[in-house]
Amino acid sequence: MQQLVVLAAGKGGGIGSLLNGISPSWGVFGALEEKAKIIVGVIMAGSILFLLGSAVVGAVHIRVGNQQHNTMETKKGQTMVASSLLGLFTIASMATLFTIVYGFGI
Secondary structure (H helix, E strand, C coil): CHHHHHHHHCCCCCHHHHHHHHCCCCHHHCCCCHHHHHHHHHHHHHHHHHHHHHHHHHHHHHHHHHHCCCHHHHHHHHHHHHHHHHHHHHHHCHHHHHHHHHHHHC
């Protein structure tokens, strides 16, 4: 079992090397200044919080629509939840998407 952990964790075999492998790699955008990385991170975090809130509001619309037998309200909630989750997926994979688009441009 320990060999599996060492293999999964990389060189050092410790939890630090495993967690460092999970952290995002900026790839071609590694030359950005530290302040620019922080600003991008804050904007992405704010967008994620907004979309999570939107998904919660959509779930409330679904709940209220089901209780009142209002199909329009339920459909509105389903649309809000689906679009919020799609937005969350897009923001979460934004670094990968930027790298792919940059690679196609070269």
